[in-house]
Amino acid sequence: MNVSFSLNYLQKPFFIIFNVTHFSFNQTFTLPPFFHLFLVRFMALKLPQNSLLGSQSDSQRTLYPYVTGTSVVALKYKDRILMAADMGGKIDGPVHMRYKSVERMKPIGKHSLLGASGEISDFQEILRYLNELILYDNMWDDGNSLGPKEVHNYLTRVMYNRRNKFNPLWNSLVLGGVKNGNKYLGTVSMIGVNFKDNHVATGFGNHLAQPILRQEWHENLSFEDGVKLLEKCMRVLLYCDRSAVNKLQIAKITEEGVTIHQPYSLKTYWEFSTFENPAQGAIGSW
Amino acid sequence: MPKEQANWSPYDNNGGSCVAVAGADYCVIAADTRMSTGYNILTRDYSKICKLADKCVMASSGFQADVKALQKHLAARHLIYQHQHNKQMSCPAMAQLLSNTLYYKRFFPYYSFNVLGGLDNEGKGCVFTYDAVGSYEKVGYSSQGSGSTLIMPFLDNQLKSPSPLLLPAQDAVTPLAEAEAIDLVKTVFALASERDIYTGDKLEIVVINADGIRREYMDLRKD
Numbered sequence: 001m002n003v004s005f006s007l008n009y010l011q012k013p014f015f016i017i018f019n020v021t022h023f024s025f026n027q028t029f030t031l032p033p034f035f036h037l038f039l040v041r042f043m044a045l046k047l048p049q050n051s052l053l054g055s056q057s058d059s060q061r062t063l064y065p066y067v068t069g070t071s072v073v074a075l076k077y078k079d080r081i082l083m084a085a086d087m088g089g090k091i092d093g094p095v096h097m098r099y100k101s102v103e104r105m106k107p108i109g110k111h112s113l114l115g116a117s118g119e120i121s122d123f124q125e126i127l128r129y130l131n132e133l134i135l136y137d138n139m140w141d142d143g144n145s146l147g148p149k150e151v152h153n154y155l156t157r158v159m160y161n162r163r164n165k166f167n168p169l170w171n172s173l174v175l176g177g178v179k180n181g182n183k184y185l186g187t188v189s190m191i192g193v194n195f196k197d198n199h200v201a202t203g204f205g206n207h208l209a210q211p212i213l214r215q216e217w218h219e220n221l222s223f224e225d226g227v228k229l230l231e232k233c234m235r236v237l238l239y240c241d242r243s244a245v246n247k248l249q250i251a252k253i254t255e256e257g258v259t260i261h262q263p264y265s266l267k268t269y270w271e272f273s274t275f276e277n278p279a280q281g282a283i284g285s286w
Numbered sequence: 287m288p289k290e291q292a293n294w295s296p297y298d299n300n301g302g303s304c305v306a307v308a309g310a311d312y313c314v315i316a317a318d319t320r321m322s323t324g325y326n327i328l329t330r331d332y333s334k335i336c337k338l339a340d341k342c343v344m345a346s347s348g349f350q351a352d353v354k355a356l357q358k359h360l361a362a363r364h365l366i367y368q369h370q371h372n373k374q375m376s377c378p379a380m381a382q383l384l385s386n387t388l389y390y391k392r393f394f395p396y397y398s399f400n401v402l403g404g405l406d407n408e409g410k411g412c413v414f415t416y417d418a419v420g421s422y423e424k425v426g427y428s429s430q431g432s433g434s435t436l437i438m439p440f441l442d443n444q445l446k447s448p449s450p451l452l453l454p455a456q457d458a459v460t461p462l463a464e465a466e467a468i469d470l471v472k473t474v475f476a477l478a479s480e481r482d483i484y485t486g487d488k489l490e491i492v493v494i495n496a497d498g499i500r501r502e503y504m505d506l507r508k509d
Contacts, residue, residue, distance in 0.1 A: 064293055160351050163296050164394075170294075191296055192351030195321055197329045204324055 011054045021083035065119035065170040066090055069104045070243040071205030072115035072174045073233045076183050076198050077216055080254040081176035083115050084230045086238075087263055088245035097245055105176060107258035109134045112148040112177035112250055114155075117202040118190065119170035129158060148177025148184040152194070160192030172202035178255050201233070204241040209233035223252070235266050297397045301484025302334055303433030304345035305474055306403035307467050308411030308426050311383045311392035312495040316446025316471045317345040317431075318479070318506060320487040330487040330508070337499065339364055342377045342404035343492050346383070347431030348418070350428050356396050359387055366402055377404035381414040381422060388420030395419050399430035404494055411459050411494075417499070432484040433478030440474055441494040464495065472504055479507040 015102065056093040062257050067089045089099030104123065105115040116123040133154060136276035137146045146154075162168050168190050176185040186196035199213040212233050227250060238244045246268065251260040274280075290347060304317040317334040320327060335345045336357040344360070346353040367375050375383070381402050388396055395418045402414040402422075415428035427445050429437040448456040460467060471491060479486040489504040 156351075156354070160355060161322075163351070166296065168294065168296075189351075190294070191319075191349075192296060193298060193300060193323070193328070193349075194351065194356075195329045195332050197331065199288070206328070 003008065022030065061167045061169055062119075062122070065092065065122075067098065067120045068243070069082040069117045069120055069123070070241055071201055071203040071209065071237055072104065072117050072172075073200065073205045073209045073213075073230060073237075074115060074174045074176050074185055074202040075213060075221070075226060076176075076185050077221035077223065079181060079183055080178055080223075080228045080252060081183055081185055082230055083113055083174060083176055083251045083253070084234050084248055085115050085117070086234070086245050086248040087252075088243065088247070089120050090243045097243075100245055100247060101263075103249065105249060105260055107252070107253075107260070108175075108177075109137070110145050110150055110257065111179040112146075112151045112175060112254075113253045113258050113260075114151075115169045115174040115176075115202075115251070117205075117207075118172055122169040122171050126155070126158070126171065126173070127171075130154075142258075145179075148175055148186070149178035149179075151175055151177070152184070152188070154198070156188045156192060156194040159188050159190065159194075163191045169198060174200055174202060177253055181255060204237060205233065208236050208240055212236065230268060235268070238266060238268065296388060297352075297356075299348060299397070299432070299484075300328070300350040301345040301432045303429060303431035303437060303475070303478050303482065303485045304347050304399075304401050304439065305429040305441070305471055306345065306401040306413040306415075306427065307404065307441075307462075307471060309462060309464060309467055310459055311405075311409055311411065312464045312467070312493060313343075313403040313405060313411035314464070314471055314491060314493050315343045315401065316475065316489060316491040317347065318433075318475060318485045318487060318489055320484065321350060322484050325458040325483075327487075333490055335490055335492050336361075337492075338375075338380055338402075339377070339404070340374045341494055342375065342380045342402065343494060343499070344380075344400055344402045345430075346398045346400040346490075348398065348399045352396040353398045356384075356387065356398050356400075360384060363387075377402065377412050377414075378406055378424075380404070381412075382422070384414075384416065385420040385422045386417065387389050388418065389397050392419050399434075399508050401428050402432050405496075409496055424458075426460055429474075431485075431503060433475075433482040436478045436482055437474050440477060441470075444470060468493065468502075475504075475506060 002240055072085040083105055085104040086095050087101050089102040091098045108114050155173055172188055173188045187200040188194040200216050201209040216229055234248050246265045247263050249260055249263045301322040302318050306315045319331050321332040323328050336346055337343050338360050364375055399416055400416040407414045408463045413425055413428050414422050415425055416422045426447055427441050445460050447458050486506045487508055489506050491502045493500045
């Protein structure tokens with residue numbers, strides 16, 4: 001039996017749908033008369049008090065991410081930006097790397113490059129928003145185009161407003177670009193926290209890659225040095241981040257435009273003696 | 287079906303401290319430049335100070351996205367005011383606007399702890415201190431943010447504010463000279479950086495006086 005109500009509890013209307021299908025297989029389950037009112041009062045007490053979140057559309061809101069990408073690392077070098085991200089899309093759980101060719105970095109307009117970690121479908125939604133933004137910008141046909149600073153600001157507003165509506169886009173974004181010789185690198189989190197810096201990383205990259213970057217980054221890195229530094233960070237992430245895959249892409253953005261290189265793998269070293277005979281020090285049945 | 291709880295919070299504390307000290311003809315506003323989340327440092331070079339009007343500067347600590355939104359909101363309102371009244375907003379007027387803006391979001395607050403500093407219409411320094419929902423007060427000095435519990439008692443001791451219960455009402459602005467006040471503020475941040483993990487990296491000091499607005503920086507502990 002399905003019973004639904006509208007209550008003026010706390011002056012906010014919400015609906016309680018009382019579904020009893022889990023009680024029975026195929027028998028009808030009838031409640032005594034007016035019992036449903038008692039149940040509603042009982043359920044109303046049990047519901048969390050934070051009815052700012054309460055509404056029947058709760059099931060439409062993002063509760064947790066499903067398919068996620070791991071860290072993105074980016075740095076400024078000479079007059080350009082370098083960004084790296086691996087190509088894994090992991091389904092929530094211990095280790096289930098479902099997608100191994102997810103491009104998590106995309107060019108935006110003429111001047112910017114966006115990298116995202118977090119929910120892949122939300123990233124695709126963000127790309128749709130940005131597509132529309134760039135389209136309208138192009139339609140002005142006035143010779144001016146949105147630079148990385150403007151796109152970063154737009155993304156910040158989008159993320160913040162979604163967070164205000166309690167329906168966040170579950171991503172940490174890295175936005176880099178060059179316009180008129182000025183390089184720009186910024187980041188936005190899921191709840192709208194944003195800043196720009198000489199080198200940024202999302203997710204695990206904040207813990208593992210940023211310390212390396214803080215130690216070894218300097219102004220006027222060459223392209224080769226920048227790539228070496230990024231590879232160093234990505235290698236550490238590969239060794240230590242469970243959600244990483246050994247298939248990464250490096251993207252470069254200069255005044256001329258964006259180049260996203262072909263995916264490749266990093267060389268890793270596993271010949272440590274302990275790996276060769278793991279049970280050596282602890283003979284046992286497993 | 288029991289309702290699922292959201293496992294994310296719309297708020298985060300990005301830390302940092304802000305201080306403002308008012309003098310007879312100047313106002314010093316200072317904040318550190320560290321932005322953190324949890325036990326991590328996000329960036330060492332983020333300004334918490336925002337110039338709202340010619341003689342009015344706000345420093346805010348708390349949740350950075352809310353702070354940014356608040357600053358944008360006030361800047362937009364100030365622009366409208368300038369178009370309508372053909373003049374800059376005075377510091378007490380901006381103080382009232384900030385209070386109203388904060389209270390407007392009383393039931394989903396801006397997680398932003400602000401101090402507003404500037405010169406009033408007579409050119410005397412004034413400092414306004416706020417909580418997250420807009421209750422405010424004109425004072426001679428104030429501190430907000432993660433280090434405020436360490437800084438405020440020190441300022442109370444050094445600047446000996448007169449009791450607000452005294453009659454006739456005594457002004458709380460400090461008799462210190464501008465250079466002495468700046469020195470005091472630098473000391474105060476060095477003090478907070480020692481024990482507060484969210485305060486450090488660099489100190490940004492903004493001084494407003496009759497000549498205009500001046501900015502200086504000082505290095506703080508990076509640990």
